[in-house]
Amino acid sequence: MELLVDWKSLGSLFATFVFIRTAIRDFLPPEVYQALKSLFSKIFSSLQPKISIVIEEYDNSYPNELYDSVQLYLSSNCFAAAKVLKLSRLKNSKNLNFTMDANQKIEEIFEGFKVKWSFHSVEKKSNGHGYARPYENRYFELSFHERDKPKVQSSYIPHVMEVAEHIRFKNRDRKLYTNRSADEDGRLWSSVPFSHPSTFDTVAIDPVLKQEIKDDLIKFVNRKDYYSRVGRAWKRGYLLYGPPGTGKTSLIAAIANFLEFDIYDLELTAVTSNSQLRKLLISTSSKSVIVVEDVDCSLDLSDRKKKEISGEEENEKKPFRFRNRGSSFGSTVSLSGVLNFVDGLWSCCGSERLMIFTTNHKEKLDQALLRPGRMDKHINLSYCEITAFKTLAKNYLEIDKHELMKEVEQILPLVQMTPADIAEIFMSCEDDVEMGMNNVIEEMKRRLQSSMEDEVSSVAELGKEEIKGEEEHPVPEVHEDSDVSLNSLDSVGTDA
Structure with missing residues (x-):
């Protein structure tokens, strides 16, 4: 018997299918409908070619780094998708961490293809004797279509590792390290939590310079491929110079933050x-700021050309010695060692520093220390200007405008006051705006008066020295009856 299928038969079949679907939706309980829907979904999914990758917590009793990366990667997605969550805080992490409970799944669309994550925990008993407790074998399972296997290997898994590293970097507790001269356990660096509050919003420097530094830092951290392409180590050197109290340390903290x-x-x-010195450099981590403060006070790195002029070229053959009066040991750190530390072969052991x-x-x-490649950017932090003063007034007195600000604009350029000087005056005013502004203006006037008196005194001293010089070497007087006239003196000078 032949089976004839025409348009009428297809129409009747389609109408029957719609009727049954509507009847199921209207008459079956929602729980039964969802169960049937899940069953048919599993049946159709089982008919599709699928590949699974298992990522266990331990690999031959060693922690699996990829497992931790997947756990961090899914922590940002599982809060919205999973029904049961585990809450924890990882070591050296400042944020809370959400993870899935066992036997739950998360689906994700990445670059047009779908992947599915599931978390499993299987309890196993120890093979040892005695009262050994059972342990859990925890693992993540990544499922995807067979045709997407090349994309998962080349794109998705590297994406998971990169995002996890970024999350790990953001969540960590930042550290302030210092080197030790000697340590029993052999550690070169000791650390404390870094919690300096200085930011670019609070640091009192010129706004144009501030924005220039921020733009330079952003360009630096975003040029990994560029540094690799041109064959340079991914690092950058800054030199901060200026009088004491101009905010060099605060700027360093703001850059690190x-x-x-x-x-x-x-x-x-x-x-x-x-x-x-080389070992200390190697033991520093990537994404770090290496700081050497007051370099001219701790090591003799003075200009060799000036030494040659002053007749000290013989000392140049000897290693420079520290000026550390409180240390009992000698140092053989040389200028060459410092130069190699900044821009030698070992400076590439690490990146983004x-x-x-x-x-x-x-x-x-x-x-040699100041040239580009070692000190790429020179930043001059000088005495306080009006823009920096307004930043300090906003930080300490919480004001943007004040009637005495015009007077400050007139006097401030005439005196040499550092941001540290002004900040100290503001701190002593106990949040009293009027007292703070009046006190700082009085201090400016006092310094201006003192500088004017010093200038007058120096001019007077110079005048006294000139008069004293004239008394010691008097000009000979010429009398009318003298045999030598002025004309004859002039002629003698001319002939000479």
Whole structure:
């Protein structure tokens, strides 16, 4: 018997299917409908070719790094998708961490294809003797269509690792490290939590310079491929110079907070040799700021050309010695060692690092240290200007405008006051705006008056020295009856 299928038969079949579907929706309980829907979904899914990847918590008794990465990656998605969650806080993490409970699934669409994550926990008994407790074998399962296997391997898994690393970096507790001269356990660095409150909003420097520094930092952290393409180590050097109290340390803290980097505060007076200096560099981590403050005070890095002029070229052959009066050990750290530390072969052991040197006397440093590639950007932090003063007034007195601000604008350029000087005056006013503004203006006037008196005194001293010089070497007087006339003196001078 032949089966004839025409348009009428297809129409009747379709109408029957719609009737049955409507009847199921209208008359069956919702629970039964959802169960049937899930059953048919599993049946159709089982007919499709599927591949699964199992990522266990331990690999041959060693922690599986990929498992932790998947757990971090899914922590941002499971809160919205999973029904039962586990809440925890990882070691050295400042944020809470959400994870899925066992036998739950999360679906995700990545670059046009679908993947499915599920978490499983299987209890196993130990093979040992005695009262060994059973343990759990926990693992994630990644499922996807067979045709998407190349994309999962080349794109999706690297994406999971990259996002997890970013989350791990954001969640960590940042550290402030300092080097040690000697330690029983062999550690080169010791650390404390870094919690300095300075930011670019609170640091009192020129707004144009502030924005220039921020733009330079953003460009630096986003140019990984560029540094690799041009063949340079992914690092950058800053030199902060200027009088004491101009905010060099506050700017360093603001930079570290802006980049969310750790800080390694290198104390050169505790380094005994070039070899130890190299070890300290190798043991620093990526995404960090290496700081050497007051470099001209801890090590003799003065300009060699000036030494040659002053007749000290013989000392140049000897290693420079620290000026550390409180240390009993000698140091053989040389200028060459410092230069290699900043821009030598070992400086590429690590990436995305910022090296910041500070000094009160830039002119004392050797030109080899100041060149681009070692100190790429020189930042001059000078005495307080009106824009920096307004930032300090906003930070300490919480004001943007004040009637005395015009007077400040007139006097401030005539005196040399650092941001630290002004901040100290504001701090002593106990949040009294009027007292703070009046006190700072009085201090400016006092310093202006003192500088004017010093100037008058110096002019008077100069005048006294000139008069004294004339008394010691008097000009000979010429009399009318003298045999030598002025004309004859002139002629003698001309002939000479």
